Amino acid sequence: MLELALKGTKRYYGWMTFLVVIIGIGFLIYLKQLDFGLGITGMSRDVSWGFYIANFTFLVGVAAGGVMVVLPYYLHDYKAFGRVTILGEFLAIASVVMCLLFIIVDLGQPMRIFNVWIYPTFHSVLFWDTIVLNGYLFLNLIIGWNVLEAERNNVHYQAWLKPLIYLSIPWAVSIHTVTAYLFCGLPGRGFWLTAILAPRFLASAFAAGPSLLILLCLIIRRVTNFDPGREQIQSLAKIVAYAICINVFFFLCEVFVVFYSNIPEHMDHLKYLFVGLHGKTAYVPWMWASFSLMAVGIILTVTPITRKNEGVLAVACTVIFLGTWIDKGLGMIAGGFTPSPLHHVNEYIPTLPEIVIALAVWATGFFILTVLFKIAVGVKEEVQ
Amino acid sequence: MDSSRRRVLQLFGISSLALMTRPVYNALATEKHAQKAKEQMIRGDKALTAKQWAMVIDTRQFESAEDMEPLIEACNKIHNIPHFENQRHEIKWLWEDHYHNVFPGKGARFLSEAVESRPFLVLCNHCENPPCVRACPTQATFKRASDGIVLMDFHRCIGCRFCMAACPFGARSFNWRDPRPFIKETDPKFPTRTKGVVEKCNFCAERLAEGKLPACVEAAEGKLAFGDLYDPDSEVRELIKTNYTIRRKQELGTEPCVYYIV
Amino acid sequence: MKDKKLIVTGVIIFLIIATFPFWYNRGKAAPMPELELTAKAKAAKVCVRSTEYMRADHMQLLDKWREKVVREGDRIYVSPSGKQYNMSLSNTCLDCHSNKAQFCDRCHDYASVRPYCWDCHLDNSKEKT
Incomplete structure (x- = not known):
């Protein structure tokens, strides 16, 4: 089926060239990082994880979000989603690849990465995270590819795929749960030390993932002869509406517990993010922007008139995607590290090289996503 | 059907032969x-x-940062610890900080003036339940079974910095860049580190192996005590028994092994 | 097989590139390196193990040493002949072989291996030679 990705319009090749150029620039800067060390980033002794791990965390969510089209179709026999399940699965593949790349660019000694499997360490959550992420990648590759090929050949997919499909559903939940456990099991990091972190991660995942999927569906309708379908998009929009409400609700639960209990070590992180601490306020505008965007997203997706208007829906999905990205991508990591265990406030500001490397990882993900979607849409067009 | 069974049996035969090669090779190679x-x-x-x-630190005997300098200097020197002007790249094994930073949450509203102005020595606590060891995905940081020191295997560290997130005491540093150009005077007896690995205090494991006490303890001239926590007759146990001591973030259950007499 | 020509050309180009190092370097094989022993090493006559063993397996020995020293704290090596050594690359090996450039590096360069030992372990020989 790969040949479908080779034939395309000028616009398609132009887009791919654009991505390759970004990947190239990012790769050169990554070589610089390999040579100099992670000191070219804004990370420090106090904030020892930054933009890379933040994007990793966010993208695990986007990957898990793909399950929101798989689950209704296979478990509830919601036929309409048959048209878009493959898009969800392929989005998951591209996202997991980005996650793995973000882990690799964050390592101080990337050439030693296989030590994780040479010395498997069952009490380390990071070990389990590599297992669930790679497992999810392969599950989606096997399922997506075979189901699509069956569709192309006009036959039912192989029977042995069924158990794998069922397995992929809890597996999607597991990737984001384990990723949350990376953070919430650490003593002395008051911001993360909360049982609601995994549920909150999942809620924001099920808002961000389907939001991106809606936007991608709208683009596919515009640039190809395949229409993912109005009903499909509307159903996804309802999922987004519920998920973003739950996400904000979980956040407010956190705010209540932290401030009503009045425990300083938990309050200080939220204070730092939303009003600033010790005069350091770099994140304040971002965090308020994040929650304003999510609030706008809630209003637009919950109100039927706005949700049903696809133009407005596109805006709603964009603001939700951006809002959740700022919340999880910027605030979640930096906020957890500030103030430090010794209660110093050293702010983390990502540097330009760091941002370009991150952009290149995103470009790699979008390259893979475009190839996969090109194949999927090509098959759909043939079958029509 | 029949042919496939034969094929399976053939495969089994060949595989078992393959399994035998290693012992046979070893037998021949023993000579x-x-x-x-x-x-x-x-x-x-x-x-x-x-x-x-x-370790027991008698904080009453340290009046100012100058009292601590020889200890920190001794540590930095023998462990080839670099000095960076850029605060983000800092490497610290042993350093000093204020009471309310070392013991956040333990500050009284109107704290004794002596304690408020006194510097406190900070280092890895060599916890009995170290969260960093739990977090490390490669066992590059581990608790040495023979004497409970939490150590780093710099050869194995992949630089994921999970241990730094896990440590509630901020005891760990990462080599954000090659440290060698920033070491004033290298001690030939101890290796430097390479970029991309995490490091921290090792309770001078290399000195204990030669029968010497940790460098900071030696330089402290009695202000620090070092010994076996499980030996009821040790000096540290004696000090803990006869003085009121506190430990950092004891409520987290990591069981730090550095005690402070306040 | 309408692309036969293309495929054959591709295969030929691949083979040329893959075998490039062989025909480019033919007849120019680098000479075996001559290792120099310091006076101290010569006087000692024997290393911690036999010369033959050290030549073939010194990396395995060093790997065992580092495992023992770093992870278990056992720092003394008792050789088969009963002699004791402090297991230390910079302070034991380089004490005798205090000419890293003429001893370690020559062979490593010849074999095109770049051990990263020296990223951390100090080459204390510098001032001695």
């Missing part, structure tokens, strides 16, 4: 490596041993 069995790796006779090393 060459006959002397191998005789080599031994042992601990030196002078090495100091304990079930769990612990």
Whole structure:
């Protein structure tokens, strides 16, 4: 089926060239990082994880979000989603690849990465995270590819795929749960030390993932002869509406517990993010922007008139995607590290090289996503 | 049906043959490596041993940062610790900080003036339940079974910095860049580190092996005590018994092994 | 097989590139390196193990040493002949072989291996030679 990705319009090749150029620039800067060390980033002794791990965390969510089209179709026999399940699965593949790349660019000694499997360490959550992420990648590759090929050949997919499909559903939940456990099991990091972190991660995942999927569906309708379908998009929009409400609700639960209990070590992180601490306020505008965007997203997706208007829906999905990205991508990591265990406030500001490397990882993900979607849409067009 | 069964049996036969090659090779090779069995790796006779090393810091005897300088200097020197102007790249094994930073949440509203102005020595606590060891995905940081020191294997560290997120005491540093150009005077007896690995205080494991106390303890001239926490007659136990001591973030259950007499 | 020509050309180009190092370097094989022993090493006559063993397996020995020293704290090596050594690359090996450039590096360069030992372990020989 790969040949479908080779034939395309000028616009398609132009887009791919654009991505390759970004990947190239990012790769050169990554070589610089390999040579100099992670000191070219804004990370420090106090904030020892930054933009890379933040994007990793966010993208695990986007990957898990793909399950929101798989689950209704296979478990509830919601036929309409048959048209878009493959898009969800392929989005998951591209996202997991980005996650793995973000882990690799964050390592101080990337050439030693296989030590994780040479010395498997069952009490380390990071070990389990590599297992669930790679497992999810392969599950989606096997399922997506075979189901699509069956569709192309006009036959039912192989029977042995069924158990794998069922397995992929809890597996999607597991990737984001384990990723949350990376953070919430650490003593002395008051911001993360909360049982609601995994549920909150999942809620924001099920808002961000389907939001991106809606936007991608709208683009596919515009640039190809395949229409993912109005009903499909509307159903996804309802999922987004519920998920973003739950996400904000979980956040407010956190705010209540932290401030009503009045425990300083938990309050200080939220204070730092939303009003600033010790005069350091770099994140304040971002965090308020994040929650304003999510609030706008809630209003637009919950109100039927706005949700049903696809133009407005596109805006709603964009603001939700951006809002959740700022919340999880910027605030979640930096906020957890500030103030430090010794209660110093050293702010983390990502540097330009760091941002370009991150952009290149995103470009790699979008390259893979475009190839996969090109194949999927090509098959759909043939079958029509 | 029949042919496929035959094929399976053939495969089994070939696989078992393949499995035999290793023992056969080893049997033939033993002659060459006959002397191998005789080599031994042992601990030196002078090495100091304990079930769990612990430290007691008598903070009453430190009045100003100058009192601590010789200790920190001794540590930095023998461990080839670099000095960076850029605060983000800082590497610290042993350093000093204020009471309310070392013991956040333990500050009284109107704290004793002496304690408020006194510097406090900070280092890795060599916890009995170290969260960093739990977090490390490669066992590059581990709790040495023989004496409870939490150590780093710099050869194995992949630089994921999970241990830094896990440590509630901020005891760990990462080599954001090659440290060598920033070491004033390298001590030939101890290696430097390479970029991309995490490091921290090692309770001078290399000195204990030679029968010497940690460098900071030696430089402290009695202000620090070092010994076996599980030896009821040790000096540290004596001090803990006869003085009121506190530990950092004891409520987290990591069981730090550095005690402070306030 | 309408692309036969293309495929054959591709295969030929691949083979040329893959075998490039062989025909480019033919007849120019680098000479075996001559290792120099310091006076101290010569006087000692024997290393911690036999010369033959050290030549073939010194990296395995060093790997065992580092495992023992770093992870278990056993720092004394008792060789088969009963002699004791402090297991230390910079302070034991380089004490005798205090000419890293003429001893370690020559062979490593010849074999095109770049051990990263020296990223951390100090080459204390510098001032001695």
